[in-house]
Amino acid sequence: MKAIVTIMLKDGVLDPQGKAIGQALQNLGFPQVGDVRAGKVIELELAETDAQAAKSAAEDMAKKLLANQVIERFKVEIAG
Amino acid sequence: MKAIVTIMLKDGVLDPQGKAIGQALQNLGFPQVGDVRAGKVIELELAETDAQAAKSAAEDMAKKLLANQVIERFKVEIAG
Numbered sequence: 001m002k003a004i005v006t007i008m009l010k011d012g013v014l015d016p017q018g019k020a021i022g023q024a025l026q027n028l029g030f031p032q033v034g035d036v037r038a039g040k041v042i043e044l045e046l047a048e049t050d051a052q053a054a055k056s057a058a059e060d061m062a063k064k065l066l067a068n069q070v071i072e073r074f075k076v077e078i079a080g
Numbered sequence: 081m082k083a084i085v086t087i088m089l090k091d092g093v094l095d096p097q098g099k100a101i102g103q104a105l106q107n108l109g110f111p112q113v114g115d116v117r118a119g120k121v122i123e124l125e126l127a128e129t130d131a132q133a134a135k136s137a138a139e140d141m142a143k144k145l146l147a148n149q150v151i152e153r154f155k156v157e158i159a160g
Contacts, residue, residue, distance in 0.1 A: 006121055021122060025141055032137065034125035041086055041121045042101060045114035057112060061105055 001046050003058035004077045007067045008039035042066055051078045081126050083138035087147045087154045088119035122146055131158045 009015050015037050022036035044061070048054040058076045067074040089095050095117050102116035124141070128134040138156045147154040 008121070008123070018122070021146070022124075024145055025124075028141075028144055030137065030141055032127035033141070034127065036125070037123040039121045039123070041088070041119045042098070043088070043117040043119070044102075044105075045116070047112035047114065057110065061108075061110055061113070064108055065104055066101070 001048055001051060001054040002079045003044045003046055003054055004079055005042045005044065005058055005062050005066055005074055006039060006077070007042070007062070007072050007074045008037055010071055010073050013071045039072075054078050081128055081131060081134040082159045083124045083126055083134055084157045084159055085122045085124065085138055085142050085146055085154055086119060086157070087122070087142070087152050088117055090151055090153050093151045119152075134158050 017038040018036040021038060022033055025033045025036070044058055046054045046057060048057060055076055055078050058078075062074045062076060063069065089098075097118040098116040101118060102113055105113045105116070124138055126134045126137060128137060135156050135158050138158075142154045142156065143149065
């Protein structure tokens with residue numbers, strides 16, 4: 001199964017990368033752009049055949065390695 | 081509206097970051113982990129009120145700035 005872990009900075013945490021992207025888009029002629037947040041997505045191919053087991057393993061990986069829970073939040077989706 | 085742009089390396093392109101994450105997860109005691117791909121996700125707050133217009137603007141931004149289409153593919157989702 002494939003697990004997709006999306007990791008974003010928490011809402012209160014400053015995001016200079018997102019800010020820079022937003023500024024660049026404004027300069028490129030996209031005045032409709034407001035707040036921009038940049039994050040990471042990690043696609044994991046897992047040997048599990050059970051969606052629930054795959055999800056809980058991926059959450060465990062996110063907590064132990066992928067995300068820094070002090071400043072980041074993560075979400076796990078299972079895709080086929 | 082919020083547009084979520086997900087950018088991944090194309091399938092044939094080597095992904096050393098993903099490889100390193102996969103190796104680290106194996107070492108941490110997750111033997112079920114196979115292929116790992118790392119990508120970016122960018123959340124854009126847009127002034128558009130029409131979902132179709134927001135999606136097409138976000139696709140335009142991805143092509144012009146956010147993604148390098150030589151080695152990356154992107155996908156745009158509209159969320160509320």
